[in-house]
Amino acid sequence: MKRLEGKVALISGASSGIGAASAIRFAEEGAKIVICDIDEMKASSVVQAIQATGGEVIFARLDVRDESQWISAFQAGVSKFGFVNVVMNSAGIAVTGNVETMSFDDWNKELSVNLNGTFFGVKHAFKNLRKKGGSIINLSSIEGIVGHPEYAAYCAGKGAIRNLTKSAALHAGRSGYKIRVNSIHPGYIVTPMVGNDPVELERLAKLHPIGFLGEAIDIANMALFLASDESRFATGAEFVVDGGFLAQ
Numbered sequence: 001m002k003r004l005e006g007k008v009a010l011i012s013g014a015s016s017g018i019g020a021a022s023a024i025r026f027a028e029e030g031a032k033i034v035i036c037d038i039d040e041m042k043a044s045s046v047v048q049a050i051q052a053t054g055g056e057v058i059f060a061r062l063d064v065r066d067e068s069q070w071i072s073a074f075q076a077g078v079s080k081f082g083f084v085n086v087v088m089n090s091a092g093i094a095v096t097g098n099v100e101t102m103s104f105d106d107w108n109k110e111l112s113v114n115l116n117g118t119f120f121g122v123k124h125a126f127k128n129l130r131k132k133g134g135s136i137i138n139l140s141s142i143e144g145i146v147g148h149p150e151y152a153a154y155c156a157g158k159g160a161i162r163n164l165t166k167s168a169a170l171h172a173g174r175s176g177y178k179i180r181v182n183s184i185h186p187g188y189i190v191t192p193m194v195g196n197d198p199v200e201l202e203r204l205a206k207l208h209p210i211g212f213l214g215e216a217i218d219i220a221n222m223a224l225f226l227a228s229d230e231s232r233f234a235t236g237a238e239f240v241v242d243g244g245f246l247a248q
């Protein structure tokens with residue numbers, strides 16, 4: 001039996017990087033997928049990759065900053081597949097700026113996507129999952145646990161996602177919902193967010209004791225575990241996948 005048989009996964013930011021790799025990996029393991037992102041064109045290669053292997057998938061346009069689009073995205077998933085029982089909040093941006101240089105506009109821009117977007121995702125996941133249960137997976141970061149001087153708002157948002165996850169997990173448990181909520185904390189992963197400048201990638205690789213940078217599939221495999229019933233005893237927890245970055 002495949003590991004995600006009977007799962008319907010809605011993934012934000014699923015046209016790129018970690019979200020895209022997770023969508024493809026989840027589909028390989030039998031999940032039906034709702035690919036959510038702003039740009040349908042960009043999502044088409046992920047949709048096609050899943051269809052090419054016989055997977056079931058739809059695209060739903062979702063700007064995570066807009067709560068009404070969350071409602072529509074869940075409606076699209078439920079009307080196509082009957083229910084949603086896995087939600088992965090992967091959409092994110094990384095705006096640079098330290099606490100002195102960052103404008104309030106940039107601060108709000110960052111937090112409106114990473115933090116507000118995750119809040120809406122968790123809130124509407126609860127509405128959809130509370131009857132039958134399921135798993136919510138939030139993308140935080142190593143920078144939700146330690147600071148980075150040049151990413152003030154990114155660190156603030158990712159730290160908040162880490163603890164929003166715990167609050168939501170406790171609420172689920174106390175409400176008797178069979179909903180698990182966990183966060184993933186990747187080290188630097190080679191995706192469009194990090195870019196492809198070879199000098200910069202080499203510099204970043206050296207920050208990780210394991211000696212190389214992660215790839216999107218490394219995070220997708222952790223997300224797969226959290227989406228599956230193999231992780232049934234895990235909730236309110238933080239899963240670090242960082243090549244040893246935080247062990248230092």
Ligand code: NAP
Nearest residue numbers: 013016017018063064091092139141186188189191192193
């Ligand atoms: P990515 O390749 O840039 O993918 C992020 C996706 O989110 C993109 O498709 C992006 O679209 C989309 N997005 C941006 N704003 C959105 C919005 N308002 N509504 C819906 N979608 C939106 O980045 P990634 O590396 O896969 O990152 C995925 C998650 O992992 C993020 O939360 C990130 O912070 C986290 N993370 C990444 C790393 C890393 O090193 N890569 C490390 C730790 C944590 P556009 O391309 O059009 O902006």
